[in-house]
Structures are given as structure tokens and as C-alpha cells.
Amino acid sequence: MRYAVALIVCLLGAGCGKQAAPPSGQGGAATVAADAPWQPVRFFADGQPEDLAEWNVLRVAGGRLQLNADVLPYDLNTPLFSDYAHKLRTVWMPKGESAGYDPEQAFDFPVGTVLSKTFYYPRGQGDAVLRSTDEGADLRGGGLELSKVRLVETRLLLRRKDGWVALPYVWNSEQTRAKLMRGGELISLELVGADGKRENADYQVPDQNQCAGCHGTDMKTKALHPLGPKARHLNRDVAYADGVANQIARWSQVGYLRGAPQPQAAPRDANWRDANAPLEARARAYLDINCGHCHSPKGPGNTSGLWLDAATQEPMRLGRCKLPIAAGKGTGDRRHDVVPGKPDESILTFRMLSDDPSVMMPELGRSVVHEEGVQLIRDWIAAQQGACG
Incomplete structure (x- = not known):
């Protein structure tokens, strides 16, 4: 099944080939050769790595933000609004593990799951970014083309033994590395609409405590939970390189989801x-x-x-x-x-x-x-x- 995941992401153009470590001394997601080999995704059972690249989920290579071969991108029927930011969402699970289907709540993800969400904007002229609707990340060229986007942050949501943990990583201006910012960050942006209208946005990267403001969905337990990967949000067709497929069916096919019904029997927003x-x-x-x-x-x-x-x-x-x-x-x-x-x-x-x-x-x-x-x-x-x- 894990081979199937690697094959699908490879077909999406998001990373293939023998895996090995990125060059030493290059933290964050430091630029590497487009065809450089990867190490497998690394899950940290505890601690808070300072650089996003230590997880081996994403990297900058060949002018693109690429996904590792076992990292599966996904999208939602209706996404959360975040100051017009676009989002690249991914999921990774340890070999042989899968999430349990639930018709209403977030899936029951195994310990070791890594969910990532990268916030970015299409570039406008100068330092401005485009104020536009998120249509989903286009990975057909082998990842996000960095000359056309401005990366802002990548948030990781990690399923550890004691529950979910959120880590916010902020990208540098060169778009070569992302550093852990436990205290959050305020980033000033200028949004430009299709009509030429300009608007300033104070984009807020949340600190780790603020993450609970959205992901702490149960006031009794105070525990964090994923918001997006639920049946009603994922039940949609997406265009993979090997053809259009329903996401619930594809997750089941590659071994990332167990117990799911046929898509037509699942809820859909x-x-x-x-x-x-x-x-x-x-x-x-x-x-x-x-x-x-x-x-x-x-x-x-x-x-x-x-x-x-x-x-x-x-x-x-x-x-x-x-x-x-x-x-x-x-x-x-x-x-x-x-x-x-x-x-x-x-x-x-x-x-x-x-x-x-x-x-x-x-x-x-x-x-x-x-x-x-x-x-x-x-x-x-x-x-x-x-x-x-």
C-alpha cells in the first residue's frame, strides 16, 4: 500500500526516487538539486525541531516546493478563509498504519501521523500578493513553483502518543527554509485584487497557544483535533496525474483510510x-x-x-x-x-x-x-x- 502512495504522489510530480539525506548544513527546507534523493519522512515522538526540513515532509528543490514520495496532498470541498491565503494540505502516516473512518468527526488518525498545511499567495507585481480565491494547489509541475508564489508559513499537526501537537513554521524571504516560531509572527502583506484594488493585511501566524483556539473543539477535554480531514470535507473529486478520483476512495486505495463506505454513501459538504x-x-x-x-x-x-x-x-x-x-x-x-x-x-x-x-x-x-x-x-x-x- 505504501508503494501505491509513493506512486500516486510521484505521478502528481511531487517527489520520486531513491531517498537519502539532504545536504548537511542546510536547515529549514534549504534549496537542493531538483533530482537530489530524499530521506524518508521523519516523525519526532517528542521535542520541537527548529527547522521544517528535519521532518522531510517538504523541501525546496528545482525552484519548487516539493512533497516527499510518501506524502499525499489533499483538498477540501469548502476551505477555511485565512486572509485570502491559498493552502497546500498534506497527510503522511507511518508504514502499515491507517486512519479509521468516521462519518461526522475527524478521522481516527494513528500515532505518528503528520498533517501539514502550507499557506501561500500568488505573487503580484513588486512585493504585492494577489487577493484571489483558493482553488487548490497545482502540483502538476512537480510542486509549487516558487517564482509564482510567496510562501508564508507551514503548520504541522502531529499525532503523538498523548494527543495532537501543533507547530508553526515561518518561511524566510528567500523561500529556502522555514523556522519554528513558537510565539507566532505578524506579517504585513499588500493584497491586490483583480480589479486593482489594494488592501493591507496583517497576517497573523498563530502562536502555539492560539492553535487551540480553533483546534480545541471540545471544551471538556481541551484536546486538539484536526478540522479539515473529515468525510464531508474530503468527499470530492480531484484531478490526479493518473486521472480524476474521489479523495475518500483514493485514501482507501492507498491504505491511508480504513472502514470507509463508497463515496456516494459518505456525507459531502x-x-x-x-x-x-x-x-x-x-x-x-x-x-x-x-x-x-x-x-x-x-x-x-x-x-x-x-x-x-x-x-x-x-x-x-x-x-x-x-x-x-x-x-x-x-x-x-x-x-x-x-x-x-x-x-x-x-x-x-x-x-x-x-x-x-x-x-x-x-x-x-x-x-x-x-x-x-x-x-x-x-x-x-x-x-x-x-x-x-
Whole structure:
């Protein structure tokens, strides 16, 4: 099965060949020859390696950010918004290990799993980056082409014996290495839209404690959990070099997933940008990935009474005519979280439109307004019928 994983990633152009150590003295993901051999992925059962390259998950070679041969890229139906950053997501598991399928929660990953998420932007002119929608990483040329992107950070989520651990690595300006930044980092960016509009973004690399703000999805246990690799997010087709395949089927095929049903029997979130999908499904998928990990019966936002996860169906829990609980300034002098047919009178859209840290939602992961996402939720509210008493 592990050979199959290596073959698939090789076909994607993300790394093939005999494996050996990168040149000594080159920390981070220091540049190496495009055809240089790899060492296998290395899992550290404890400790916090200072350089991303010590894990042997990614490297810079031949002008590209490449994936090791046993590292499988994946994508989500609807991704989390992070100041318009694009993301390259990967998964790796130890030889002979696989994740247990779950229809609702994150898969049951084995000890030794390494999940990575690299945040990057398409390059604009000068130091600017493009403000554009994340369409998924294009690895067909053998990895991310560094002349066309600006790497910002790579986050690792590691399944150790005692639970999940998050490590944030920040890329240097030369894009040759990524260094562990336990205290996080604030990175100033200039975003340029297709219409030429320019906007400054204070991109926040989270510190290790802030990672729990999103990944600590259960207030009782306080334990970290993956957010993206769930059946409803992964159940989609992607274009591999050997043809289009469903991700759940491919993970099962290569031995990274056990117990999964056929894709048509698994849950599936909508693509929030798919105009052919029902508006309700698109809006709920967007709220699920961006808000549901916190606003859920078990999450940090459970006391608000506003639950936006995929499982919640009760209209009032979804905000319909619901009075806020201790929102204070965050209400914007509006009475209800969602007022059917009236997005301008709804607290939900008010907080999504704000960039005030004391008001905005989500609280973490953005410094600018996701205009397209706000429009989707506005349309969803506008389409609702009824009135609040």
C-alpha cells in the first residue's frame, strides 16, 4: 500500500526516487538539486525541531516546493478563509498504519501521523500578493513553483502518543527554509485584487497557544483535533496525474483510510462557490468550516447558543430570530443573530463585515473581510422567509 502512495504522489510530480539525506548544513527546507534523493519522512515522538526540513515532509528543490514520495496532498470541498491565503494540505502516516473512518468527526488518525498545511499567495507585481480565491494547489509541475508564489508559513499537526501537537513554521524571504516560531509572527502583506484594488493585511501566524483556539473543539477535554480531514470535507473529486478520483476512495486505495463506505454513501459538504449547488447547502458548508469548530454544542462558542456546525438543524440554534447572549459591542445595536430576509439587520453579517478585533467573527485567522463569503451569507439570510417577533 505504501508503494501505491509513493506512486500516486510521484505521478502528481511531487517527489520520486531513491531517498537519502539532504545536504548537511542546510536547515529549514534549504534549496537542493531538483533530482537530489530524499530521506524518508521523519516523525519526532517528542521535542520541537527548529527547522521544517528535519521532518522531510517538504523541501525546496528545482525552484519548487516539493512533497516527499510518501506524502499525499489533499483538498477540501469548502476551505477555511485565512486572509485570502491559498493552502497546500498534506497527510503522511507511518508504514502499515491507517486512519479509521468516521462519518461526522475527524478521522481516527494513528500515532505518528503528520498533517501539514502550507499557506501561500500568488505573487503580484513588486512585493504585492494577489487577493484571489483558493482553488487548490497545482502540483502538476512537480510542486509549487516558487517564482509564482510567496510562501508564508507551514503548520504541522502531529499525532503523538498523548494527543495532537501543533507547530508553526515561518518561511524566510528567500523561500529556502522555514523556522519554528513558537510565539507566532505578524506579517504585513499588500493584497491586490483583480480589479486593482489594494488592501493591507496583517497576517497573523498563530502562536502555539492560539492553535487551540480553533483546534480545541471540545471544551471538556481541551484536546486538539484536526478540522479539515473529515468525510464531508474530503468527499470530492480531484484531478490526479493518473486521472480524476474521489479523495475518500483514493485514501482507501492507498491504505491511508480504513472502514470507509463508497463515496456516494459518505456525507459531502457543498463547494461554497458552486453556483449550481443549493444556496442553503453552500452557506451551511461555509459556516461549518469557518465557524462550526467553535460554534457547536461542545466547542468554545457553545455558551453563545449559536451553533453553526453541520449537524445542527434547529433554526434558532442557527441564529434565526435568536437573541444574542453577552455579545455587547458585537451586536452592532442589532437585536437578532439572523433576521430572515434582512441581512443588514443581522448580527451575523455585522460581525463578519467587521475588522475590529473586539467585534469581528471569526476572532482568529483573519485581519481583512472575506467579501465573497459575506455576500454568500447575505444571500442566504435574504432568501429566508418569515419575521422575528
